Amino acid sequence: MNLFRPATAHELRERFVQLRRAGRDLTSIPLSEVLELLGRLRPLWQPGTEYHDQALALLTSPWSRRAVESALAGLALGMTPELVQAGLTRELGRIDLLDAWEPDPWGVGHVRGYPLGVVAQILAGNVFLGGAIALCQSLLTRNAVLLKLSREDSGFTALFAQSLRAADVKGLATNAVTLASWDSREETLNDVVRSEADGLVVWGGAGAVAAYPAERCKGRVIHYGPRLGIGLVLAGVDLEAVLPGLAWDVALWEQQACSSPRLLLVEAQDDLPARLARGLQRALVDVRNEFVPKNLSLDEKGEVLSVRELAWWSGQAEVFAPADAMDHTVLLARDATGQVPLGSRMVLVQPVANLDAAEAALAPYRAGLQTAVLAAAPARWQGAIDALVRAGVTEVAAPGAAAARFLGLPHEGDFALRRLIRLIGVDLGAGPLACPGRELKATALALKPAAE
């Protein structure tokens, strides 16, 4: 699929016109055909296929091979028709929400989902699956989509779009998808997106989010980011059992995913914070075998060095790290620092007295919270989740599963697919406020799903 590089606002506006037209065609495609298309796409992403090999070649420099293979396996699994149907049912409430009107028991009120129209996805470059997921979400919600690639895009989004085109033998979706790229500072182009898109999904840093504020955009605006991944470790947990999972979550996406934990709040009982810091350091050594650390650049090494040195000099944290390597660093804070290091498998362990203190410790980060990894004895999960939700967390994961799912669970407080549709009601009218004596049975029958 060719990358669209608009030179002028007019060109971009024209593309929106084309996408809107293609989106109308997409709306009339039944779910069964969308599922069929995904079913044809899935085999193209099995290990050993051309696309799989190309993706490995593209991605195994910034990421470990194991992480890429796992992510591709997850992506292919997510296209399994049964899983898609289960996910759709869960996210939309009914699998045919976009395909048929659902009447109430009296045949008076009818509900159906409609696509937003043309959705612009402003992608981030942190995790390579973002564009592929956005594409699949658009298909499932029958929205035409303009994907604006990040300048750090790995090339995977284009590869995935190419595979979609290969699988789209009936030409259902190809015209409804545009991969685009332009300098984010080009305000005339951004302005077209703000004024044309019926939905805007913005992934990434504060700059991207600030460029598309809801009040300046015509369509529905959904912001995802920036986020701080956290963890909560409570007394009574089987520490040795959870450490490998915590290290997995830290290492899997090299802390570039929203869900990757960088701050661990640990209940200060029985020396748990220090035991955790020591244990996590060991576990991060072990996890090197699964996720080989990438070679750090000089800039990254400088950053790690400054974090370690400043911790020592300020006395704010004890450093647990290999002396001869910079691929991971665990900092055990002596008090609440309010500062969290960036990336390179650096984790700040902050002791907290109890759940109330954990909630208070998260207050400065509230706007950036999303996923919390929870390591606790089963009996303490509900109380811990309640505290995390009060603090602003929207997703809770068991250790080792921080970034495991992307369909069928809510994302940031809502089902992602539901945000990409509008629920439309048709009211034929009943009750004391409706004008009496009308005959609407024929209309109700016409709206009834064909299968009934």
Add this chain to the structure above:
Amino acid sequence: MSPIDRLLAAEPFDEAPEFEPAVAECRDVLRRRFPRYAEFLDRRPGEFPALFLPVLKSTPFAMPADVEISVKLTSSGTTGQPSETPLDAENWQRRVQAMRASYQGLDLFGISMHALAFLMDPATTRMAGSLVIDAVLRKMPNVVSITYLAKMGSAGPEFKGAEALASLKYAAAQGPVVLIGYPALMSAIMAGLMQAGQTRLPLPSGSCILTGGGWKSFLPGLPLDQAEFRTKASAFFAVPPTSIRDMFGLSECPAVFVQCREGRYHVPAWARAHAIDPETGRDVPAGDTGILQLTVPLTTCYPLLKILTTDKASVEMGCGCGLRAPYLTPRGRLTAARFETCAMKIGAAVGGQP
């Protein structure tokens, strides 16, 4: 004469046997004066660790009672919070002497000349570049006069192109001049005249240009390429390219690295420069880029003996100019925020790194 003073009296660009004794002397004094630094030195037995410069910004050392500060130098702060270097009179004099010796070792200021300083007037700033260069110029017998063309005002740097140009023309009418300071300001003068249709302003024979700092971020939106500047300035001012030299230094380091006629920044005898891989603490291969580590045993009033900077550089030997001293090549600054991704940006949003 102490080992440090003997080192300062050495040939500027030859191997100096006084270096190690000077390091030992400097370390002993610093150990005594700064217990926390002594603790740092003892942190890993058998090693002589370098102090990473960001540490100085966040956790400055308390000054000992026996040090009477006479000047506090600041960095330009173009890459963040300015750092502050306190010096007593003795250490200040050593710094001035070291820079003067570097100039002399490279045969600069060999004839009488007027200095036009494209720097903040030292009466208006504590920036190291202004203060040290001013003190050195005043000690150079061939510098007849010094005129400052910029100053630090209440709202920031002030530079008036028209006034600077008038000063430049006046000085040039008297004889050879040295233009010294920020290349961005010199570029501004050239650009202003070129816009007015004047393509050249030949300076008297023997004039030279000494630039320092500000290649990347002195003026917003005006990045400068050093080679391009040299070509342009040489043609515009009619100064041979070999008489256009750049100086590399930092406020925390008493040694200044001045380009030779081949354009290389030689390391003077009172300094050791290494390009380090911070992961191993070892030198990267000659010519490869590492983090610049400097050992300069000239400062006994603040722990600046061995510092790991935030500059990237390579270090090599064998310059065509004939000097035996190694030379360094600056390769830019370390940058902290690597990717503007959602998980990275939060660092800045919540207060940055510790």
